[in-house]
Amino acid sequence: MPRGVLRTANLPQLQNLIKRDPVSYKEEFLQQWNHYNSTRQIFQISPDEHAGHFRELVSFIAQTSQCYPKETAEFPSHISTLLLEHYGSLSPDMRHVLVQNLVMLKNKGVITSIVLLKTLFPLLPRSSSPSLRSFIRRTILTDIKTANSKAKNHKLNRAVQAMLFGMVERGMDGTVTGDKGKLRIQPKHTPEGLTNSGDEAMWAVVMTKELWKKGIWDDAKSVAIVALGCFHPVTKVQSASLHFFLGSEEEEEESDEEEEEVDVKALQHRREINKKTRSGEKKMRKQLKEAKNVSLALHSGRTPNFPALQLLHDPQTFAEKLYDMLHKYDARFSLDHKILLMQLLSRVTVAHKLTVLGFYSYVIKYLTHHQLRVPAILAALAQSVHDFTPPDVLMPVVRKLAHEFVHPGVGSEVVAAGLNSVREICRRQPWAMEEDLLGDLVEYRKSRDKAVTAAARGLLQLFREVNPGMLKRRERGKTAAMGIAAGMQPQGFGQAEQAAVDIDGLVLLEDHLKAVREDGGSDGEMDDEKGWENWDVEEDSSSSDSDSENWIDVESDGEGNIDVSDSDDETEKKAEEATAPARVSTLATTKILTPADFALLNDLKIQAATKAVEAGGGTAAKRKLASLEAAKKASAGADETAVFISENDILGPRKRAKADYEERLASIAKGREGREKFGSLKGKKKKDTQSSSTNREKARNKPIMMIMGSKGVRGKKKQSLKEKQQKLRAHIEKAKKSYH
Known part of the structure; x- marks a missing residue:
């Protein structure tokens, strides 16, 4: 085919040829590139003119831009400018095409993640299309998650956090009007295309919460973004930020749409009421399997994050x-x-x-x-x-x-x-x-x-x-x-106990390590190395290098011990030891305790407290055991609310409330265990122990001559026509109900 036939109408064919041989078709590409520039200038003046042709040109340039990086170096900035400066005048189809092509450029390696996210984040509060907004949200979360999958991408995280912080900060000069009436905010600087700067701040808080929930971000900078949102003039932004620190789930606004998940109960209910078919059963099993895989992917493989309250900067302020x-x-x-x-x-x-x-x-x-x-x-x-x-x-x-x-x-x-x-x-x-x-x-x-x-x-x-x-x-x-x-008095307010001479429960850890060593356990140095695994604090390489340069080697005499005590100090030390507990562990003076050692120490303290409760230690031992277990749950991140007071603690034990629908169904299902469906085993031959038949079975097997003289049969013979009609009508109504 001659090259002259390759015109605008043949863009897909030209795109295929360019990807195969970019050098041979460079001239044809430059012609389309010049045509794209002229069409873009016309489109900026009148967006309704040549809109369909311009979309085709944008898709064509995006597909072939990696073949000519120098000629198309300004192409990503063209798309970003159109989206950010002319978003209100673009049609929904044009917006979607531009966003898709920009994402494709990032996937091809033409632009970086930072360039992409700088364009996508401002579009979240401006977009009115649910499909486009959902696509942008998934793209942002996937891109940040992929960048932090192998190791923390500090450069990208800092750039994104700076953008989110700016989105929240731009609306901080508004007027707080509360949530009792209509939200009215009057910020000094409102970005173009936004009717309410609270939408921008709301999306910043929502995205930060989502990244924290997925375990991608767990640092103090992400906490600072939500902490700033707690003082935003718009109340819905405040509420979303407050719920983040409280660890509760609030009813989200339309902008805070959650990812779609498979509703297991809805599937089971639909299966019960619909017609039973093999294809329907197979489809339901497949959906249940997908829901299980999603749940495992969300909850497995996560390391517990630091509690957000502990990462607050200047908590007093x-x-x-x-x-x-x-x-x-x-x-x-x-x-x-x-x-x-x-x-x-x-x-x-x-x-x-x-x-x-x-x-x-x-x-x-x-x-x-x-x-x-x-x-x-x-x-x-x-x-x-x-x-x-x-x-x-x-x-x-x-x-x-x-x-x-x-x-x-x-x-x-x-x-x-x-x-x-x-x-x-x-x-x-x-x-x-x-x-x-x-x-x-x-x-x-x-x-x-x-x-x-x-x-x-x-x-x-x-x-x-x-x-x-x-x-x-x-x-x-x-x-x-x-x-x-005996003279025991409680410590007054502001008074401290005696100086600590030992770590609480360290004797238990010392005895445990001694027993392990006697049983042929591993070397202590190897245990110390393993004890620091997965507990390292992330830090930049520059800071670690600078810290290492500041260390100065000091020569030590003998075994490295410096004796600074005199006879008076030794006398005081002996007096202190005499007043101290009977046994003080020396493990802390001979071994550097690792985080794994402290975790083991907590488990040993819980075991000792459990034994004390079983031995009849009373309420004090029970209360100590409860506090140790609550502290362990809080440190492990399994139940952060275990150390906080709930409304049930204030109300105390109450009368048993009426069971709801789910509880009644669970009680019914529990009562049906071990028996046939829709019936009991009373009087049945399948029972392990034989028993007599029921009265209904006996009446069913009676001889006809005995039944003829019964009161029920004689009563039927004496019934009037009206009574027979009433019974027949009642029988029909009952049959209709049982059928439905």
Whole structure:
């Protein structure tokens, strides 16, 4: 075929020839390239003119650009400019084609991931097409996940995080109007094509949460993006950011669409009601297998991330800003949103041992028994207390709880909630309780309601352990009375115990390692090397090189021990050892403890606590075991909410609620186990032990002459026509119901 025939109408054929022999068809490509430039200039002036032809040219250039990299060096910037500057004037088909071709250029290696993502991220809040928005979202997540699959791509992560941080920061100068009415934001700088800068910030928070959830990002910079979103003027951005730190799932907006997953229950329900066919059964099994594979892919192979609260930069300032926003916009925020702020403030406070004194005076006005969602408020209040919280600011709170919740004028559930709240506060700061008030609260252990009795007994048992001197003599118990007689006194607020002479439970680890060594275990040096596996902290190579250069080798005399003690120091040391526990482990002086050693130490402490509980250690041993298990779950990331207070802890044990539909079905299925479907084995011959037949079977096998004289048969003969019609009509209705 002569080359002159290769015109615009033959672009697919020309594309095929160029990929086979780029050098021979370079002249034809340059003609199409010049034609593309002229068409692009016309298209920018009037997008409706030559739109279809321009799409064909863009696809042709994108397919063949890798063959002529120098000539098409500006082609990716042309597409990015059209998408970013003329997005509103483009048709939906043109937008989709441009985005697809830009992604194809990245897959061919023409552009980098950073160039692609700089174009795709601004398009997320502007796109109104669900299909295009879903395609852009999947492309971004897949590209970042692929770049971090083998090792962390710090260059790409820093660039993307900077873009997301800018998307959130651009709307921070708006006016906070709250979530009680219509969202109205007035930012100074709103990007073109955006009606509300909250959409841009919302997408930044959503993408950061998704990357954190998939385990791709787990650093402090991603946490800083969501932390900034907690103070965004738009309330829906605040809510999404707050839920990230709280670890809960909120009802997402339209922009926060989750990935489609197979609904197993819906498949099973559809299979039950539809017609039973082999093809349908095979299709359902295939879909269930795919759902199982997706679930395994999502939950397997992940390493536990660091908790987001621990990666906060300057948590004290973060907590103070949360309280300032809560106090300043109290009338603008709804109650649900204010509870979210209270919960996050309490968790940050207890995680970092912070003190925000204004929060306790603010929350007092919500401590009434008729307040909506008061259990959640009480849980947030108790959660915020720790051993460094001043008792002076907590005493008015405890007094208000007692006056509002614990009195005969309210229901038993209210009294139980008040007592449980006081107990949780005093568990963390016992000095917040007054002696006279404690005596009144403990008297409720004589109540007739089980929930109130349990709550009062829990408060009594707590003070028997932490400060029995505040109780009356007859309420202290045997163990606490013996301790007071021996001169044991609790540590006051701000007082510390004696200087630590050993690591708690280190003796257990020393005995365990000794037993392993005696049984022929591996070498200690090899164990130390294995103990650091998968625990290395990621850092840049430049920092590691600079740190290594700063080390100075110092020569040591003899065995490397420096003796700086004199006779007086030795005397003091012996005196300290005399007052120390009977046995102090020396393992820490001869071995560098690895993270694996500390993990093993926690397991050994749990085993020792379990044995103490089984040996009858009492409530103190049970409480220690529970705290150790909760700390292990929190450190492993299996259940981050295990160390936090829930509403059930405040409400306490209650009467069994009515079972819902799923619970009733589970109970029915459990009762059907081991028996035939839709029937019982009573009187059946298949039973292991023979038994008599039922009355219905006996009536069915009676001789006809015996039945003729029965009352039922004689009654049928005497029935009127109306009675026969009624019975026949009832029989027909019953048959219809059973058929349907």
